[in-house]
Amino acid sequence: MLKIESIHTFYGLSHILFDVSLEVSKGEIVCILGRNGAGKSTTMKSVMGLAPPRQGNIMFKNRDITGVKPHQIARMGMGFVPDDRRVFFDLTVEENLEISERGVEKPNAWDRHRVYEFFQPLKHIRSRKAGLLSGGEQQMLTIGRALVTNPDLLLLDEPTEGLAPILVGMLEDHILALKDSGLTILLAEQNQKTALNLSDRGYILDNGVIRYQGKIEDLRQNEEIMRRYLLVG
Numbered sequence: 001m002l003k004i005e006s007i008h009t010f011y012g013l014s015h016i017l018f019d020v021s022l023e024v025s026k027g028e029i030v031c032i033l034g035r036n037g038a039g040k041s042t043t044m045k046s047v048m049g050l051a052p053p054r055q056g057n058i059m060f061k062n063r064d065i066t067g068v069k070p071h072q073i074a075r076m077g078m079g080f081v082p083d084d085r086r087v088f089f090d091l092t093v094e095e096n097l098e099i100s101e102r103g104v105e106k107p108n109a110w111d112r113h114r115v116y117e118f119f120q121p122l123k124h125i126r127s128r129k130a131g132l133l134s135g136g137e138q139q140m141l142t143i144g145r146a147l148v149t150n151p152d153l154l155l156l157d158e159p160t161e162g163l164a165p166i167l168v169g170m171l172e173d174h175i176l177a178l179k180d181s182g183l184t185i186l187l188a189e190q191n192q193k194t195a196l197n198l199s200d201r202g203y204i205l206d207n208g209v210i211r212y213q214g215k216i217e218d219l220r221q222n223e224e225i226m227r228r229y230l231l232v233g
Contacts, residue, residue, distance in 0.1 A: 001024050001025055001026045001028075001060070001061060001152065001153055001184045002022075002023065002024040002047065002058075002059070002060055002153055002184075002186065003022075003023050003024075003058070003059040004020060004021055004022045004023070004043075004046075004047065004056070004057075004058050004059075005021055005056050005057045005058070005059070006019050006020070006021050006055070006056040006057075007019075007020050007021075007046055007053035007055065007056030007057070007058065008020075008053055008054055008055040008056060009042055009043075009045075009046045009051055009052075009053045009054065010054055011042075011051070015208070016039055016042045016051075016208050017039050017042055017043060017046065017053065017208045018207075018208045018209050019056075019209070019210075020039070020043060020046075020056075020205070020208070020209070020210055021056075021210065022043075022203050022210065022213070024153065024184060024186050025184075026152075026184050027179070027182065027184055028184060028185070028200045028201065029175070029179050029184075029185045029187060029198050029199045029200055030185070030186050030187065030199060030200065030201050030202065030203070031186075031187045031188070031189055031195040031196075031198065031199040031201075031202045031203070031216075032044075032186070032187070032188045032189070032202070032203050032204075032205055033189065033190075033192055033195050033202055033203070033204045033205070033229075033230060034190070034204055034205035034206055034229065034230070035190070035206070035229070035230065036190060038205040038206050038207065038208070039205045039207070039208040039209075040157070040158070040188035040189075040190070040205055041083055041157055041158070041188060042208075043188065043205065044080070044082075044155050044157045044186070044188050046058065047060075047078075047155060047186070048070050048073060048078065048080045048155060049065065049067070049068055049069055049070040049072075049073045050070055052066065052067050053066065060073070060076060060077075060078060060153070061076065061077065061152065063076070074149055074151075075102075077150070077151050077152035077153065078151055078152070078153050078154075078155065079146035079147065079149050079151030079153070079154045079155065080146060080154075080155045080157070081142050081143050081146050081154070081155065081156045081157060081159060082142070082157050083157040083158040083161060083188075085138050085139060085141075085142045086142070087130040087131075087133070087138050087141055087142060087145070088130055089129065089130050089131030090129060090130075090131065091129065091130055092126065092127050092128060092129055092130070093122055093125055093126045093127070093128055093130060093133070093141055094112065094126040094127060096130050096141055096145055097112045097115060097141070097144055097145055097148055098112065100145045100146075100148050100149055101148040101149075102148065102149045102150055106150070108181070109150055110147040110148050110149075110150050111148055112148060114147075115144035115147055115148060118144070118147070118174065118177070119140040119141075119143075119144055119174070121137060121140065122137070122140055122141060122144060125137065135162050135163060135167075136163055136164070136167040136170075136171075139159060139163065139167075139171065143156075143159070143174075147178075151183070152183075152184060153183075153184045153185070153186065154178065154183055154184070154185045154186070155185075155186050155188075156175070156185060156186070156187045156188070156189075157188045158188060158189060158190060159171060159175070159187070159189070160172075160189065160191045160194050161190070161191075168191070168194060172194055172197055172198060175187075175198055176198060179198075187199060192226075192230050196216055196219070196220060199216050200215070200216060201213070201214065201215055201216060202214065202215075202216055202219050204219075204225065204229045204230065206229045211225070211228075211229050212225050212229065
């Protein structure tokens, strides 16, 4: 589904990602773990075309998308949920979903009605402006907005950030339900408990470099790697 090959990404003169490579196969949830500032969000933005790498290649469904514009990548079947949510504050829930909706001819396609069934709280506040929503409601809306584009691959950048524990648990259940529906997910997450609960495989980023990759079961048992690259302090 996705293959990142030795990318180097810069912000201006600042070199952020160094020779980063990773793969995501169809039907997997793969996480990128790391401390704040490790390069997780930059990796996601590189994939989505928002911060194109200067070196290396990104392949999506066997097509080279390196340097392709974000809106073109979205049309190919990639959805992006940014860490800052970026809902349209002055538009209602319904309008936020409506402007993103992309009708496709396939069974169980995502539209506003399916999003309301999936995220039941949104159904009752569909006429409320997005700027008046709670953090949890905004996160549901942001994910719903990505889903109505009917992606094959969903990029989730720090989806639990700022959410209360009860909402984190609910969101974990919904992400697993998306996997069960056939969606492939790349998850960047600082909350290692959530990432380990959800993922099949994981990569650890530290200062823009991949320091570890492997199955989640193996990572759980590797206390040295967890302590070195994930513990704060």
